[in-house]
Amino acid sequence: MSPRNAARIAYLILIYGFLYLPILVLIVYSFNDAKYSLEWRGMTWAWYRNLFDDPDLLRAALNSVLIAALSATVATGIGALAAVALYRYEFFGKPLLQSLIFVLMMTPDIVMGIALLILFASLSLPLGFWTLLLAHITFNIPFVVVTVSSRISGFDRHLLEAAQDLGATEFQTVRRIVLPLLMPAVAAGWLLSFTLSMDDVMVSFFVTGPTFEILPLRIYSMVRLGVTPEINALCTIMLGVTLILILIAQLLLREKT
Amino acid sequence: MNEWVIELRNVSKAYAAHAVLRNINLQVRAGEFLTLLGPSGCGKTTILRLLAGFEPADGGEILIGGQDMRTLPPEQRHVNTVFQSYALFPHLTVFENVAFGPRLKRIRGEALRERVMDTLRMVKLEDFAGRKPGQLSGGQQQRVAIARAVVNQPRVLLLDEPLSALDYKLRKAMQLELKQLQRRLGITFIFVTHDQEEALSMSDRVAVMNAGRIEQFGAPRQIYEAPENLFVARFVGEINNLPGRVVAAAPPRYDIRLHDRVVNLKSPYVFGVGDRVNVLIRPEDVRIWRECEGSAEERAALFPAVVEGVVYKGSTVDLVIRLDSGDVLSTTQFFNEDDQAIVNLDFREGERVFVDWVHDWETILPHEE
Amino acid sequence: MRRKAQGHPVPMRIREPFKLLAVGAIYFWLTAFALLPNLLVVIASVLERGSDEFVAFAFTLDSYRRLLDPLYLGVLLDSLGLAAATTALCLLLGYPFAYLLTRMPVRWRPVLLLLVIIPFWTSSLVRTYAMVILLQTNGWLNQILLGLGLIAEPLELLYTEPAVIAGMLYALLPFMILPLYAALEKLDRRLIEAARDLGAGWITIFRRIILPLTLPGVVAGCMLTFLPGLGMFYVADLLGGAKTMLVGNLIRDQFLSARDWPFGAAASVLLTGLMGLLLWAYYLSSRRAGRGALP
Numbered sequence: 023m024s025p026r027n028a029a030r031i032a033y034l035i036l037i038y039g040f041l042y043l044p045i046l047v048l049i050v051y052s053f054n055d056a057k058y059s060l061e062w063r064g065m066t067w068a069w070y071r072n073l074f075d076d077p078d079l080l081r082a083a084l085n086s087v088l089i090a091a092l093s094a095t096v097a098t099g100i101g102a103l104a105a106v107a108l109y110r111y112e113f114f115g116k117p118l119l120q121s122l123i124f125v126l127m128m129t130p131d132i133v134m135g136i137a138l139l140i141l142f143a144s145l146s147l148p149l150g151f152w153t154l155l156l157a158h159i160t161f162n163i164p165f166v167v168v169t170v171s172s173r174i175s176g177f178d179r180h181l182l183e184a185a186q187d188l189g190a191t192e193f194q195t196v197r198r199i200v201l202p203l204l205m206p207a208v209a210a211g212w213l214l215s216f217t218l219s220m221d222d223v224m225v226s227f228f229v230t231g232p233t234f235e236i237l238p239l240r241i242y243s244m245v246r247l248g249v250t251p252e253i254n255a256l257c258t259i260m261l262g263v264t265l266i267l268i269l270i271a272q273l274l275l276r277e278k279t
Numbered sequence: 280m281n282e283w284v285i286e287l288r289n290v291s292k293a294y295a296a297h298a299v300l301r302n303i304n305l306q307v308r309a310g311e312f313l314t315l316l317g318p319s320g321c322g323k324t325t326i327l328r329l330l331a332g333f334e335p336a337d338g339g340e341i342l343i344g345g346q347d348m349r350t351l352p353p354e355q356r357h358v359n360t361v362f363q364s365y366a367l368f369p370h371l372t373v374f375e376n377v378a379f380g381p382r383l384k385r386i387r388g389e390a391l392r393e394r395v396m397d398t399l400r401m402v403k404l405e406d407f408a409g410r411k412p413g414q415l416s417g418g419q420q421q422r423v424a425i426a427r428a429v430v431n432q433p434r435v436l437l438l439d440e441p442l443s444a445l446d447y448k449l450r451k452a453m454q455l456e457l458k459q460l461q462r463r464l465g466i467t468f469i470f471v472t473h474d475q476e477e478a479l480s481m482s483d484r485v486a487v488m489n490a491g492r493i494e495q496f497g498a499p500r501q502i503y504e505a506p507e508n509l510f511v512a513r514f515v516g517e518i519n520n521l522p523g524r525v526v527a528a529a530p531p532r533y534d535i536r537l538h539d540r541v542v543n544l545k546s547p548y549v550f551g552v553g554d555r556v557n558v559l560i561r562p563e564d565v566r567i568w569r570e571c572e573g574s575a576e577e578r579a580a581l582f583p584a585v586v587e588g589v590v591y592k593g594s595t596v597d598l599v600i601r602l603d604s605g606d607v608l609s610t611t612q613f614f615n616e617d618d619q620a621i622v623n624l625d626f627r628e629g630e631r632v633f634v635d636w637v638h639d640w641e642t643i644l645p646h647e648e
Numbered sequence: 649m650r651r652k653a654q655g656h657p658v659p660m661r662i663r664e665p666f667k668l669l670a671v672g673a674i675y676f677w678l679t680a681f682a683l684l685p686n687l688l689v690v691i692a693s694v695l696e697r698g699s700d701e702f703v704a705f706a707f708t709l710d711s712y713r714r715l716l717d718p719l720y721l722g723v724l725l726d727s728l729g730l731a732a733a734t735t736a737l738c739l740l741l742g743y744p745f746a747y748l749l750t751r752m753p754v755r756w757r758p759v760l761l762l763l764v765i766i767p768f769w770t771s772s773l774v775r776t777y778a779m780v781i782l783l784q785t786n787g788w789l790n791q792i793l794l795g796l797g798l799i800a801e802p803l804e805l806l807y808t809e810p811a812v813i814a815g816m817l818y819a820l821l822p823f824m825i826l827p828l829y830a831a832l833e834k835l836d837r838r839l840i841e842a843a844r845d846l847g848a849g850w851i852t853i854f855r856r857i858i859l860p861l862t863l864p865g866v867v868a869g870c871m872l873t874f875l876p877g878l879g880m881f882y883v884a885d886l887l888g889g890a891k892t893m894l895v896g897n898l899i900r901d902q903f904l905s906a907r908d909w910p911f912g913a914a915a916s917v918l919l920t921g922l923m924g925l926l927l928w929a930y931y932l933s934s935r936r937a938g939r940g941a942l943p
Contacts, residue, residue, distance in 0.1 A: 030748050034760075037745045037821075041767050044778035044818065047788055051781065060786060104674035113671050119678070126682050128871055128923060132879035132896050133916050136903055137685035140692055140913065143702060160681040163674070180366035183333050186353040187360045188380035188431065192666055198379075202370045214769065221771035223882060224896075228903065238773055242882060245777050249784065257774040264770045272762055 045261065052254035069255035079240060079256070086220055086237035089151075093158035094215035100159070101166025102208050106200060108167070109174045110182070127164035131224030134161060139228040149231035157229040158219045165218060166211035169275070173207035206274040213271040217264045283342070284309040284434060284467050285330065290339035292325055299325050301491040303339070307435075307469065312461050314470045316478040317488035318514065323471045327437045330469065331360050344434060354383075359428040360437045363444070365420050367412035373399070373423050374408040380431040398430040401460070418449045425460070435467045442477065454481055475515045479503060487511045504640075509647045512559050519565070519608045521558040522646065525550045535643070538604035540582065546643040555646035564640045565610040567598065567626075568633040581633035584608070586626050596624045600634060608634065686920065693913035702909040711914035720898065724918075727895040730809065731877030734816040738824035738873045739866065741817075746828035750835075761829065768822035776883050779815045780806065783887070807889035815887040816877050823872040831865025832858075864934035871926040878919060895919060 055066035073079055107113070108120065126134075138160070142153045181203075185195040201208075223238045230236060237260070244253050285307040292300040299322045307313050315323035328334045329341060332353035341348040348356060359380070368376050377395045386394065399405045402422035412420055421441060428436055438457075442450045458481050461468045472478055478485050479499040486496045487510075495502055495511045506512035509520070527534035531545050535556060550556060568581060587607070588599035600608045612624050626632070693711055698704035714720060749760055767775065782788050783805040790802040805811055835858065843853045859866075881896035895915055902912030 030751070033744065034748055034752075037741060038763060040818070041763070041821065044782045045767075045770075045775065047781055048774075048778040060788070060791060100673045100677055103670035107667065107670035107674070111667050111671065113667070115675075119674065122678050122682065123674075125923075125927065126678065128875070128927065130875040130879040130919055130923065132881070132899055133686075133689075133919050133923075136899060136912060136916050137689045138681065139903065140688045140909070141681070141685040144688060156681060160677070163677060167674075178364050178366050180362040180364050181368060183331070183353070184360065184362060184366040184368075184427075185379070186333075187331055187358075188427065189354045189383040190379075191352075191354055194383065196666065199368055203368075217769050221769075221773070223771070223773045224879065227900070238771065241777075242773060245773070245780070245886060249777075249781055253777065254781070257771075257777055260771055260774050265766060268766055268769045269762075272765065276758070 048254055049258045049261070052251060052258040054251065057251060069251040070259075072252050073255055073259075078235070079237075082235045082237045082240040085151075085234060089154055089158055089236060090216045090219035093155055093162055093219050094212045096155075096159045097162035097215050098166050098208060098212045101163045101211060102170045102204065104163070105167050105170035105174055106196070106204075108171065123164045123167050126160075127168065131161075131222070135225040135228035138225065142229060148233075149229060150234040154226060154230045154234060154236070157225050158222065161222070161225055162215035162218055165214055166208075169211040169214060170204060170207045173204060173275070177203060210271040210274040213267045213274075217267045217271075221260070221264065282308060284311075284344060285469070286340075286342040286345075287326070288340040288342070290326075290329065290336050290341060292322075292329065292334070292337050299491050300329075300336075303491075303493060305486060305493065305496070307467060309434075310465050310467055312458070312468045312470065312481060312483045314472060314478040314482040314485045315488055316472060316475060316485050316515070318473055321488040322491040323488050324439055327360065327439050327469065327471055330356075330435070331358055331437055332356050357434045358437060359431055359433040359435075360439065361424045361428045361441045363440045365412075365424040365441075365444075367420055367423055367427070369412055371411075372408065373404060373410050373412065373415070376412065376423055377427045377430050379427065384431070394430060398426045401429075401463075402426045417445055418453065421445065421453060425457075429460075429464060429466065433466065435469060436461075438468060438470045440471055440473070442472070443474075450477075457481065479515070487514060489514070504642075506559070506642060506644075509557060509559075509644060512642065512644070517562050517609060519560045519562065519606075519610075521560065521606055521608075523556050523558050525552055525554045525556060528552050533643070537582075538602075538606075542638075544641060544643055545639055548643065548645065550643075550645070557644045557646055559642040559644065560608070560636045561640070562597070562609045562611040563613070564636045565600075565608060566635055566637065567600070567610060567612065568635075569626075570631055570633075573633070578633050581635045584632050584634050586628055586630045586632055589626050589628060596626065598626055600632065602634065610634075689913045689916055689920075692910055693917045695910050697908050697910055702907065708910075711908075711910040714911055715914055715918065723893050723898055724895060727878055727893070727898075730812060730816070730892070730894065731874050734813055734820060734877045735824075735870050735874040737813070737817050738821050739870065742821060742824035742828055742869065743866070746825050746832050749825075749829055750832045764822050764825050764829070768826055772819040772880070773882055775819055776815050776886050779811075779818050780886055783811055783814070806887060807891055809888065809892055812884055812888040812892045815883045816873075816880060819880065819883060820873040820876060823876070824869040827865045827868040827872065828862065829865075831862040831868075835861055861937050864930060864937050867926065867930040867933045871923070871930060874926065875919065875923055878922070 050062075052069055053065050053067075054062055055068065056063040104119075104123070108116065135157075138153070138157045139149075142149060142156075147153055181199060182195055185199045186192075190198065221238060223242055226236055226239055227242075230239065241253065241256060241260070244250070244256075283306045285305070287303050287305040290300055290303040290305075291298065299320075303322075303326065305326075315326060317323050325334070329336050330343070330348075332348065332351060335349065343356065343358060368379065371379070374395055377398055378391055381391050381394055396405055396408065399408055402425055404419060404422050404426065407415060407419060407423075412423065415423065421444075424441065441457075442453050445453060454477060457468075457470075470478075470481065479502070482499055484497060485499055485502050487494045487502060489510050495507045502511060502515055506515065506518075512518045512520075521537050523535040523537045525533050526536050526541060528550055530549055531547060532543055533546060533550055534541050534543050535558060537558065544558065568578065582602050582604070584600045584602045586598055587601050590597040590599075594614060596612045596614070598610045598612065600610060602608065614624060692703055694707055694709060695703040696706045696708050696710070715724065749757065749764075752760055780787075784790070785802050785804065785806065787805070789805060790799075793799045794802065839857055839861070840853055843857050848856070878894060879896035879899075881894055881900050884892045884894045884897050895918075899912045899915045899919075902908045902915070906912075
C-alpha cells in the first residue's frame, strides 16, 4: 500500500471511529456489572431486567411503538400517493407542492414543533395522543415522498403507457404495475418513518402532554439526571431496533427487480 | 366503412408554443406496412402517441376504423404499441407480460394459456415463458414486446423505433421477421424510424416527415427515385446536387445549363426559360471514364474532373470527385463480375477522369435555398 | 351512440378520481399542518403576550425588538457562533471524508456508505448521551489521557462550549457527509481527467471544477447541520449544562417556563428566515451547477 493510500484509509478509520466509538462504549457499558465504575466487572443482563420491571417505561415504549406504527402507516399512504401524483400528473401548483415538501424536510425540528404547538393550541386540542400522531405524520411525509420518488424516477414512463395500451384503466395500472414496482420503496419509506418517529425528541417535546408519555422523552428526562447503566441498556435497545429497521430499509432500496 | 383503417385529417399538435405537427393528413389502408420516416424531432413519434391515445391532438380528426378517437382513452382503442424501450414490466414473467392484455379482457384459464403460448411460439420464445425480462437478451426482449402487443389482435400495431436498440446484424434479422410477421397476421403496421434503409426495405408505403409536416408520401421506390423536394432527396439516401438554369423549354424536355455545358433532360415539372433548378443524381447513377477510355469526341460530351478521394467498401468503391466547374460529386462504383477489367476501379487520388450519368435517371427540382 | 366531446378533447377522465385523491391528500395535509401552523407562528410573533391566554390579540413588534436586547442578542450571537463553528468543522472533516468514500473500490462503497447512513437515522439524543459517557470526568477520554500521561488530573470536559460543539459535531456529521457524498458521486470523473489533461493542478481542479459542481451538496450539507445546530436544545442541556444556551433553548423556555409565546414565535420566525436564506443559496448554487433547483 502506498503511503498516500495508507493516509487515506487512516483518515476514513478515524472518522468512522469518531462516529462509532461513543456508541460502542455505550453498548459495552450496558452489559457491565458495575453501577458507577468504568472498570469491566463482567457481563450482566441486570440493567435490561430492571427496564422490564419499570411499568411506566414499558407503557412509554408501547406508546412510542403505537405512534410510530400509526404515523408511519398514514404518512406512507399519503406520501406514496403524493410521489405517484408528482411523477404522473400535471396539476395546479405542482412546483409549489414540490418546494413545500422540500422545505418541510429542511425545517428545523424546533420550528416545526412550536408551529404545531401553536396550531393545536389555537384549535384548543388537548396535547396527547392525537396531537402527537398528527405531528409525527407531518414530519414523516416528506421522507416517504423522497424515498418513493427516487425509486419512481428510475422507471420507464412507457411502462405505464404500455399498461394502458394493453387495456388497463388508470386504477388497474396503479394496482398491477405501479404499486408492485414501488413496493420495496414504499416498505422502506414506512420503516424509515417508523425509526424517525421512534427517535424523535424535538417535535414530540412540544406536542405531547403529561397524559401520553413516549420513550424518547422518557429517555430525555432520565438522561438529564445523569448516567446510569439502565439508560445505557435502554439506549442500546433503541439503537438495536433502529439499526435493524435501517438495515431492512436499505436492503429493500437496493434490491433490483 | 371506407377503405382506410386509419385516417388523420388536419391533425395538429403543439407543446407549449412549439408546433410539432402541422395539419397532418394521412390515410392508411388495412393490412398495410406504413413507415413514418424522418429525423428526430420531426413529429413522427407524436403521431404514434396520438394514435395510441397517450396524448390528445390539439386540432383535426383521428379516425380508426372510421370511428372518431378523440374521446377514447388508450385502453379502449384497438391499437397496440411496441415501445422503443420495450417497456416490459420488470416484475412480471414473460408469460405474465404477454398475458397482461388478455387478462384485462377477462380471458382466463386454458384459453389464456393457449393464446399466450401461441403468441410466444410465433416469436419463438415458448421456452422462455417463465423468465423475467431482465434475464433476456435485447433481441428476446424485443420479441416479448411484440408478442405482448399482438396478443390482443389489434387492428393496428404501432412500432416506435423498435429496432434502434439492437446491433446491426440483429436489426437486419428482425426487419425480416417483422415483415413476415406482419404478412402472417395481416395487421396494419405503423412503423416509426429514422433509418431510411429500414424504411425502404420494409414498407409498403413511406411518409417522409420533417418539422411537423409530411414532405412526401408514397411507395419506397417513388420516394427514392422521384423525390418531390430537396429534403426528401437528401434525407433518403445520398444524392448529388448540381445547380443549373433552364435555357430552353419544350416540356417535358428542357435544355439546362450546368456551368459551361448544356444538357437536354426530362422532367415532369413545368419550368420556364431562366428558372433556376437543381439536378439531382444518385451516386450509383454517376458513370466515370478514365483517361484511357473512349475517344476524344466521346469525352468532349463528358464533364472533366479530378478524383479527390477513394473509399474502398468491399462490394463498391466510393469516389469523391471534383468537377472542373468546382462542384463536388460522390459516386458509387460497383465491381462488375462480368467486366474483364476489375482493375478499372483501381482509382488513384488526383487522377483525371471524365464523368456523366445515366440520363433520365436524374431528378430535376425547382431551386430551393 | 358515442358521447361527443365538447371543446378540448379529454381522453383522461377515468383517471380523475384517483388523481384527485392523491393530489388532494398531500395538499390538504401540507396546508393544514405545514403552511397554516407556520402562518400562525408569524401571527403569534406580532401579538402581545397574554395573561390568561398565551397571546393577546393586539399588534406589536415588541417581540422582535426584544430579540435585539443585549441579553438575548448575546444568546443569539453565541448560538450562531456555535452552530457556525460546528458547521465549519463538519464541512472540514466531512468533505475530504466524502471525497475519499467516492474513491474507494466500488464493491466496498455500499458498506462504507451504510456505516454513515446508520448514525444518520439513529436517535441523536441517544448519540448525544453516548457522548456524555465519553466526556464524563471519570469517562473514557479522561482515562485515556491520564493513562497516556498527557494530563495529571481529570479535565472538566463536560459542561463546556467545546463539549457542546463536540456533541453537535457528533450528532450532525452524518448530515453533512451524505449530501456531500451524493454530490461528489454524481461528479463525472472524466471532467477531472480532462482538466488534468489540459494542465490544471490539483488546487485549480478543486477550485474550478470540483467545488463549483458540488456546491449544491455543500450548501445542502451546511443547511442540514447549521439549522439543527441552532435548535438542538438537548445537546446544550446534556453537554453544556446551564452554561450554554442555544436559540433552541431560548425558544423552548419561552414556551415551557417563561410562557412568552410571542417572543418564542419571533425567535422561531428568525430561524425560518435563516432557513429561507440558506434555501435561496442552495437554489442559486444548484442553478449555477447546472441542475434543477429542487430535487
